[in-house]
Amino acid sequence: MVSLRFPFLFSQPTSLPGTPQNHHRNTSSRHFSATLAAATGVGAAAAAGVAVVSQNPNHPFLQNAVNFLFRDHSSPPWGSLSLADGSAPVVESKTGVSFPSVLGNSLELLGIGLRKKSILGLKNIDVYAFGVYANGDDLKTLLSEKYGNLSATELKDNKDFNNDLMEADICMTVRLQIVYSKLSIRSVRSAFEESVGSRLQKFGGSDNKELLQRFTSQFKDEYKIPRGSVIDLIRERGHILKTTIDGKEVGSIQSKLLCRSILDLYIGEDPFDRRAKEDVEVNAASFVQK
Ligand SMILES: CCCCCCCCCCCC(=O)O
Structure with missing residues (x-):
């Protein structure tokens, strides 16, 4: 299976129910070293609002294609993926294990x-x-x-x-x-x-x-x-x-x-x-x- 690694960003939720406002939630985004298992997998993950992350070598061509398909136009075009819902869990792609973004x-x-x-x-x-x-x-x-x-x-x-x-x-x-x-x-x-x-x-x-x-x-x-x-x-x-x-x-x-x-x-x-x-x-x- 072809895989690629690149850092991507996902924006923070503006607020969580019952959570005090923290300016980082509104202004910052987090970086994860990401390997997307395949473009189709990425599409499914993005559609499901889930960030897929793991550790594998780069593959610039696929990286380009995936970034083009899923980039948020307010983000840098290369090497970053911004998901609409920053509170989405993050999935370790090799194992499929999912981690809530806030505990x-x-x-x-x-x-x-x-x-x-x-x-x-x-x-x-x-x-x-x-x-x-x-x-x-x-x-x-x-x-x-x-x-x-x-x-x-x-x-x-x-x-x-x-x-x-x-x-x-x-x-x-x-x-x-x-x-x-x-x-x-x-x-x-x-x-x-x-x-x-x-x-x-x-x-x-x-x-x-x-x-x-x-x-x-x-x-x-x-x-x-x-x-x-x-x-x-x-x-x-x-x-x-x-x-x-x-x-x-x-x-x-x-x-x-x-x-x-x-x-x-x-x-x-x-x-x-x-x-x-x-x-x-x-x-x-x-x-x-x-
Ligand atoms: C057969 C392999 C057994 C490994 C069990 C690790 C379970 C948790 C241990 C946590 C600390 C560590 O990773 O060393």
Whole structure:
């Protein structure tokens, strides 16, 4: 199947019912690295008001054709697609997993990606799709004084900005949507042990076994994780990491180190999906800019 990747924009809703007005909703648009599976697929997605996103190489000819067909005439003609309804969910095209563009009224989708894992060093499987969300007002309040005058290009790959995104007291959520159908809770625990464990060690030294154990023990044997399960890793104010499985809270731990370690998996130095990280930085920048 031919696919292509290009960044596209979708405009924000003017307001959501019961949501306080946020000027970003009216004035900004977000950027996602997009791969459109095929022009017909794009048409169906656009008609359905859904943005399709994933990670694949460029294909300029198709890109041109798709942009011509679907561009909003107020947007740049090349490399961007503006959907009429900015509140449309965004779909990760390889897996078909869909992410709401706003979570719980205040968290804005900044980027989506795919977590792959190799089994026995042989087969690479798609384990889950993920979406990174942040509170736009927190981004502005906490980061705009320091970074408000820098462009999105200057903020992408800017180590200080990236560190502050992970360390500041910004409400954020990473939503994992399981796509691998044979996942056991035991493998979830051991995957977290490995990935979060390595980050705890990196940022906090070797003496964090108890913290890691507190976190991983939240994933109890009685929970089932079939395909379609949703794990939310929620950083609340005060660096509290709340974890939910299919909307049910399974635990809550106050630890800046743990929150930072979790975020590092998705937007840190060596993220699971580099393009997702780039999108998060560029979209976070749009909230921060003065
Ligand atoms: C057979 C593969 C098992 C992988 C399970 C990953 C489940 C969630 C773990 C989240 C953290 C991570 O991605 O490392």
